[in-house]
Amino acid sequence: MKSGTVLRKVCALVALVVASALHIAHAEPYLAVREGLKCASCHFNPTGGGMRNVFGNAYAQTALPARRIEGAGTEAWTGMLNSFVALGGNLRTNATYTDVPHNPSTNEFDIEEMRAYLAVIPIPDRLAVYVDQRLAPGGSTNLEAFARYTSKGQQWNFQAGQFFLPYGLRIQDDTAFIRQVTGINFTTPDRGVQVGYEATSWTAQLAVTNGAAGGDETDEGKQVSLRGEYVQNVWRFGAGFNHNHTDAGNRQMQGLFAGVRIGPVVWLGEADYIMDRTLGPTERKQWVGLLEANWLMVKGQNLKLTAEYFDPDTDVDEDEQNRFSLVWEHFPIQFLQLRVGARIYDGIPQNDQQNRRFYFAQVHGFF
Amino acid sequence: MRKAKLCALCTTCLLAACAGDGRGLDENGRPLGESSGGALQPDFKSIQDNVFTPVCTACHAGAAAPLGLRLDEGASYALLVNAPSVEVPSMLRVQPGNPDASYLIQKLEGTAAVGGRMPLNLPPLPQETIAVIRQWITDGAANTMAAGGSANSRFELVQLTAISPARNETVSAPVRDVVITSNVELDTSLMQSNLIELRASGGDGSFDSGNEHDVPVDAVVRSDLPTVLAITPRVAPLAADSYELRIRGTDPVAMADLQARPIDGDGDGAPGGDFVLRFTVEMAQ
Numbered sequence: 102m103k104s105g106t107v108l109r110k111v112c113a114l115v116a117l118v119v120a121s122a123l124h125i126a127h128a129e130p131y132l133a134v135r136e137g138l139k140c141a142s143c144h145f146n147p148t149g150g151g152m153r154n155v156f157g158n159a160y161a162q163t164a165l166p167a168r169r170i171e172g173a174g175t176e177a178w179t180g181m182l183n184s185f186v187a188l189g190g191n192l193r194t195n196a197t198y199t200d201v202p203h204n205p206s207t208n209e210f211d212i213e214e215m216r217a218y219l220a221v222i223p224i225p226d227r228l229a230v231y232v233d234q235r236l237a238p239g240g241s242t243n244l245e246a247f248a249r250y251t252s253k254g255q256q257w258n259f260q261a262g263q264f265f266l267p268y269g270l271r272i273q274d275d276t277a278f279i280r281q282v283t284g285i286n287f288t289t290p291d292r293g294v295q296v297g298y299e300a301t302s303w304t305a306q307l308a309v310t311n312g313a314a315g316g317d318e319t320d321e322g323k324q325v326s327l328r329g330e331y332v333q334n335v336w337r338f339g340a341g342f343n344h345n346h347t348d349a350g351n352r353q354m355q356g357l358f359a360g361v362r363i364g365p366v367v368w369l370g371e372a373d374y375i376m377d378r379t380l381g382p383t384e385r386k387q388w389v390g391l392l393e394a395n396w397l398m399v400k401g402q403n404l405k406l407t408a409e410y411f412d413p414d415t416d417v418d419e420d421e422q423n424r425f426s427l428v429w430e431h432f433p434i435q436f437l438q439l440r441v442g443a444r445i446y447d448g449i450p451q452n453d454q455q456n457r458r459f460y461f462a463q464v465h466g467f468f
Numbered sequence: 469m470r471k472a473k474l475c476a477l478c479t480t481c482l483l484a485a486c487a488g489d490g491r492g493l494d495e496n497g498r499p500l501g502e503s504s505g506g507a508l509q510p511d512f513k514s515i516q517d518n519v520f521t522p523v524c525t526a527c528h529a530g531a532a533a534p535l536g537l538r539l540d541e542g543a544s545y546a547l548l549v550n551a552p553s554v555e556v557p558s559m560l561r562v563q564p565g566n567p568d569a570s571y572l573i574q575k576l577e578g579t580a581a582v583g584g585r586m587p588l589n590l591p592p593l594p595q596e597t598i599a600v601i602r603q604w605i606t607d608g609a610a611n612t613m614a615a616g617g618s619a620n621s622r623f624e625l626v627q628l629t630a631i632s633p634a635r636n637e638t639v640s641a642p643v644r645d646v647v648i649t650s651n652v653e654l655d656t657s658l659m660q661s662n663l664i665e666l667r668a669s670g671g672d673g674s675f676d677s678g679n680e681h682d683v684p685v686d687a688v689v690r691s692d693l694p695t696v697l698a699i700t701p702r703v704a705p706l707a708a709d710s711y712e713l714r715i716r717g718t719d720p721v722a723m724a725d726l727q728a729r730p731i732d733g734d735g736d737g738a739p740g741g742d743f744v745l746r747f748t749v750e751m752a753q
Binding site for chain 2: 197199201204205207213214235238239240241242275276281282283284285288289312313314315316318320321345348349350352377379380410412413414417418419420421422423447448449450451452454455457459
């Protein structure tokens with residue numbers, strides 16, 4: 102009786118949010134493509150990642166898990182403590198095994214990250230202050246801290262502070278080439294201002310930041326990031342641009358990304374071309390690419406196959422690198438994800454790190 | 469639908485066939501002869517070639533380097549040795565002679581108070597590798613690159629960089645010294661010619677209102693190759709105020725390197741011009 106009551110509340114919550122076409126969204130890009138939604142549907146950040154909103158939490162309790170279990174209370178978690186304050190968090194803890202050629206293999210337990218999110222919304226739907234704090238491992242580190250104003254029609258938003266930059270697919274894996282090589286990932290927030298535009302099928306952001314990846318600004322140059330995405334029910338297409346002007350030289354990236362749902366499989370793709378004047382005496386040109394298939398095996402289980410490509414210098418032959426990943430992701434119950442995977446690196450034979458094997462099992466709790 | 473799946477699978481296979489075979493390249497993926505790594509030794513060039521470049525620059529390179537820490541060749545030394553950590557500003561990333569007090573070692577060993585162990589999300593460096601870096605620091609953390617970085621260095625001008633405080637920074641912690649680095653070795657004998665002056669604004673944040681006053685300073689050379697200067701107020705820490713540090717880059721006597729090339733202080737791409745650093749101190753104690 103009690104469980105039925107809670108489930109009805111959650112379903113009602115989801116239905117209410119969907120029906121009112123308010124915030125709808127996802128945790129990872131493949132989920133967004135699978136549902137035909139924008140990142141802002143599930144996340145506080147319009148470009149995804151970080152704290153989930155009311156719909157995101159409802160989605161995590163209904164659509165994501167293989168089954169739902171009931172707690173002692175009758176209330177469903179929405180993240181909202183009241184009309185003005187929201188909380189959230191992520192904990193990822195791993196058991197890993199790493200095999201680097203010509204080196205002893207290693208295995209260890211570690212905490213990948215514990216992050217806590219707090220949003221204070223003094224004017225609902227219009228003004229919010231948001232903090233994303235990395236609490237572990239090690240001491241506390243601020244990742245995001247910004248104030249955001251949203252226009253009356255919810256079409257425009259303006260934020261200032263420290264935040265993750267808008268560019269490409271914001272996938273969870275920071276070690277993916279498109280995240281690591283571009284330098285735009287969950288370890289490199291930047292300080293500045295951002296304006297965002299949200300329409301029925303469009304989402305776009307323009308940010309001007311220090312270009313110091315969270316460090317202190319050391320010159321007068323600034324970084325400009327632009328991301329636009331056109332979202333349809335089963336496919337989407339987007340483009341990104343980033344230019345960082347520094348005393349050490351300029352760095353410019355441009356890329357295209359896309360997603361499409363074909364039956365039970367969601368395909369994601371991104372390609373970026375990077376021109377970097379900061380890596381040597383001459384401009385270095387690089388390519389990175391990602392192609393990922395996400396197969397919804399049954400409800401609550403996803404199989405992810407990823408192939409990546411990295412050309413560190415287009416003027417140098419035979420230096421290209423690949424990475425392949427196979428990851429099984431299981432949501433046994435709400436707010437809990439189990440992941441088991443392997444990542445195979447394939448690079449030049451002279452470099453052992455470029456040919457390592459990495460296996461992991463992860464427990465991911467979130468709320 | 470079947471056609472689309474086939475197309476995607478073909479694309480995946482194409483991607484998979486693209487890894488380089490490494491012919492004509494060194495272990496860092498650079499053409500042979502461009503740099504030489506060799507076995508890891510406790511000297512900076514060897515550590516750069518065997519650790520920083522192949523491992524750390526996967527993230528810590530270029531304009532997008534996390535926390536501004538670039539470990540690519542030509543920038544790494546100036547941003548490591550005697551440079552304060554961003555995460556724990558009271559610690560130097562590398563304190564010559566003291567590996568235990570060097571934040572770099574703490575980050576590599578996973579004992580730092582803030583953030584994760586480096587390399588992030590990768591296996592830790594072998595203990596033997598960390599031991600070599602420790603030995604390099606114990607030995608004084610000398611720069612064994614050629615002056616001005618390596619042969620690949622882009623530095624053609626003599627440039628200064630404000631490490632701490634940064635340019636236009638508002639500092640909420642006590643400031644006991646101002647750390648400036650050069651991209652080359654400076655002729656530090658010139659410092660006897662009163663090239664460096666520090667002025668306080670007098671409380672109004674302006675430096676042309678007539679109420680400024682000079683703050684007596686001493687300049688200490690913390691390291692050479694490239695030169696790291698610590699400019700220390702004789703009465704420290706600095707009182708809460710706005711400050712302007714000026715290092716002369718124009719006649720009659722200009723700061724210059726060992727080849728007598730004046731600094732490009734004003735950053736206009738040509739030798740000459742004063743280096744001016746302005747910052748504000750909010751807290752004196």
